[in-house]
Amino acid sequence: MTTKLNTPELSRRALLKSAAAGGVTLAASATVTAGATTAAQALEKETKENPITTKQDWNQVLGDGVDANPYGKPSEYEKNVIRRSVPWLTASPESSINFTPLHELDGIITPNGLCFERHHAGIAEVDPTEHRLMINGLVDKPLVFTMEDLKRFPRTNKIYFLECAANSGMEWRGAQLNGCQFTHGMIHCVNYTGVLLKDILAEAGLKTNAKWLMPEGADASGMNRSVPIEKALKDCMVAFKMNGEALRPEQGYPLRLVIPGWEGNMWVKWLRRIEVGDMPWHAREETSKYTDLMENGKARRFTWEMDCKSIITNPSPQAPITHGKGHTVLTGLAWSGRGTIDRVDITLDGGKNWQKARIDGPSLDKALHRFYFEFEWDGRPLLLQSRAIDSTGYVQPTKDELREVRGTNSIYHNNGIQTWHVNGKGEAENVEIS
Amino acid sequence: MLKFPKTLSIVFCLSLCATPVFAGKLNLGREATKAEIKAWDIDVRPDGQGLPEGKGTVEKGEQVFAEQCAACHGDFGEGVDRWPVLAGGLGTIKSEDPVKTVGSYWPYASTVFDYIYRAMPFGNAQSLSPDEVYAVTAYILYLNEIVAEDFELSKKNFTSIKMPNEKNFFADPRPDTPSRSKKKPCMKNCKKEVKITKRARIINVTPEEDKKTAAKE
Numbered sequence: 001m002t003t004k005l006n007t008p009e010l011s012r013r014a015l016l017k018s019a020a021a022g023g024v025t026l027a028a029s030a031t032v033t034a035g036a037t038t039a040a041q042a043l044e045k046e047t048k049e050n051p052i053t054t055k056q057d058w059n060q061v062l063g064d065g066v067d068a069n070p071y072g073k074p075s076e077y078e079k080n081v082i083r084r085s086v087p088w089l090t091a092s093p094e095s096s097i098n099f100t101p102l103h104e105l106d107g108i109i110t111p112n113g114l115c116f117e118r119h120h121a122g123i124a125e126v127d128p129t130e131h132r133l134m135i136n137g138l139v140d141k142p143l144v145f146t147m148e149d150l151k152r153f154p155r156t157n158k159i160y161f162l163e164c165a166a167n168s169g170m171e172w173r174g175a176q177l178n179g180c181q182f183t184h185g186m187i188h189c190v191n192y193t194g195v196l197l198k199d200i201l202a203e204a205g206l207k208t209n210a211k212w213l214m215p216e217g218a219d220a221s222g223m224n225r226s227v228p229i230e231k232a233l234k235d236c237m238v239a240f241k242m243n244g245e246a247l248r249p250e251q252g253y254p255l256r257l258v259i260p261g262w263e264g265n266m267w268v269k270w271l272r273r274i275e276v277g278d279m280p281w282h283a284r285e286e287t288s289k290y291t292d293l294m295e296n297g298k299a300r301r302f303t304w305e306m307d308c309k310s311i312i313t314n315p316s317p318q319a320p321i322t323h324g325k326g327h328t329v330l331t332g333l334a335w336s337g338r339g340t341i342d343r344v345d346i347t348l349d350g351g352k353n354w355q356k357a358r359i360d361g362p363s364l365d366k367a368l369h370r371f372y373f374e375f376e377w378d379g380r381p382l383l384l385q386s387r388a389i390d391s392t393g394y395v396q397p398t399k400d401e402l403r404e405v406r407g408t409n410s411i412y413h414n415n416g417i418q419t420w421h422v423n424g425k426g427e428a429e430n431v432e433i434s
Numbered sequence: 435m436l437k438f439p440k441t442l443s444i445v446f447c448l449s450l451c452a453t454p455v456f457a458g459k460l461n462l463g464r465e466a467t468k469a470e471i472k473a474w475d476i477d478v479r480p481d482g483q484g485l486p487e488g489k490g491t492v493e494k495g496e497q498v499f500a501e502q503c504a505a506c507h508g509d510f511g512e513g514v515d516r517w518p519v520l521a522g523g524l525g526t527i528k529s530e531d532p533v534k535t536v537g538s539y540w541p542y543a544s545t546v547f548d549y550i551y552r553a554m555p556f557g558n559a560q561s562l563s564p565d566e567v568y569a570v571t572a573y574i575l576y577l578n579e580i581v582a583e584d585f586e587l588s589k590k591n592f593t594s595i596k597m598p599n600e601k602n603f604f605a606d607p608r609p610d611t612p613s614r615s616k617k618k619p620c621m622k623n624c625k626k627e628v629k630i631t632k633r634a635r636i637i638n639v640t641p642e643e644d645k646k647t648a649a650k651e
Contacts, residue, residue, distance in 0.1 A: 084641065085641070086640075086641050090516070091506075091517045094556075094557075121556070121557075121559065134466050134470065135463075136466055136471050141465055142466040142471060143463040143464065144463055144470065146463075149463050152460070152462050153460065174632035175633055175637070176634055176637050178634040178640040179640060182640060203463060204463075216474075220553070220559040221552075221553045222552035222553050222560070224548075224552070272474070273474050273475075275475065277479070279479065279481070280479075281479050281480075282479070282541065282545055283477075283545065283549070284548070284549035284553075287539075287542065287603075288534065288536075288540055288549075291603065293527065293532060293534070297528035297602055299603050299604070300604060300607065301541075301604070301605065301606070302606055303608065304606070305608065307608065307609065317634070317640075345619065345621070349628065350628035351624055351625060351628065352624055352625055352626075354621045354624070355621075383628060387619065389614055389619065392613070393613040393615050394609055394613050394614070395611070395613060401611050402611065405610045405611065409530075413608075421630060421633075429634060429635055431630045431631075431632060431634065432630070432631050432632035433628050433629060433631060434628060434629040
């Protein structure tokens, strides 16, 4: 919805044209007031740079032939659509995080190259022929599988969101980061192909006292977590494909654990071993990290499930309204680790009045849901919020409601309602309201 | 086979071709050898399961720490720049600015061993011997006033270590806000007045680079 001027080699013609098209640079958009669009459109009709009456290069000359890009890549005009990081958050890029550009995407599927990254020891570059998955511990027969072996189990395809428990974690004390990429971008949703974990476990044979699993990664952090057996047998997958192609190295190539609806840290990447045990391990990532500290000094542990949450992706600070007043499309995402999304409500006035948004596209268990809300913008400032309700009746709380129960030190699981203030120029800011 | 009467081939197929394969009967994978399990099975639990043979003193640990850990974590575990702080923070957990360390926060000493053994030093993981990990764990416990200066940590005495914050962890009580059936979400005239109370622009911590990119948009 935002026209962009991120042209690689900007011709003078294109520049004039886009300036005429009504302010795509921030500087220009700052001067756009409600109603400017019509003026810009009128100007376009008369100017020599009219995109219809002017012949474009691509109307006349031959483009690249097949195989110019054997893998393929997005248009040069989309080069702004990238993951971004917040350098001050972490000490080193090998143990760090970046964010999915939610404001640039639509539908419910995240393209593989835009899925946010979180590594604890950089990206392991694993040779799939040298990769093994070991199942050991409380099993009848400890087993080792090659990637070839794993692909011979019955396969399944599932679309699931993966959200980092620390998504929106920087916002516990108040509005901090100006952009939904940064406030909510530790999430992605892809179609996984893989095999059910229960089938692999059955092959090894679980002993009767098998109660917990400890998946472990092959990277230099040896990521390990404790997973209760009930969840493992219910819906966990061992995946080798995302959106039809092999997992990206940064998403755990060649093998990752999929734990639908639960915090992303548990979805161990570069999965090389699963130990079966009778009690949890209390690994570093479920004690020092990923425990939720309350105000009284006590901390919640094993906070696995991702609560129901939603975010308006457009308009948002990185995606202002550039067309001025008139018909406006608001859109966003909603999800729940406990099921599907029943309803999303939208307010334009900071929560005085709410209206139902339109959920469009598939409504799948533990997957992103896309919602739209179309309205006539009168050019007056807006206080936008979305509120999701999931299939269990869980209502997305306000940030203050969460703080009331949890204080502000819990870092993880901030699923509070986000507010964007949109000013008369269409620019949006991350704010909190009374 | 090709000449089988239709009905017969169906019966034949039902019993063989179409029989759903029972889990565990696929004969996929091979048995892991003892040596393979030993090579990978390095995890340690709070009850001591998984601890390798070995021991190490605080004094030895101080040496290892100075050589292999202090560049990032500081000589006393205080953390250099933004690298993690490993010691101190006692009494801060209830404060506005909690400093979570091995001593102030971690519930089990086994986690210190398990994590260092698998993941540290950062960039040269799984390079320490069991004795070195016992020693460096002892040193970190010493920095956190959990063991004395002359302490030697070993497989035998490991489970005698109790961490001060262990009792402060509890099970996840979520959902912890009212559901639709308890509190119907308000749709009309929900509040009279709305004021902006906090603004991201004032805090101004969104990455610079992004502002540049944004300015191009």
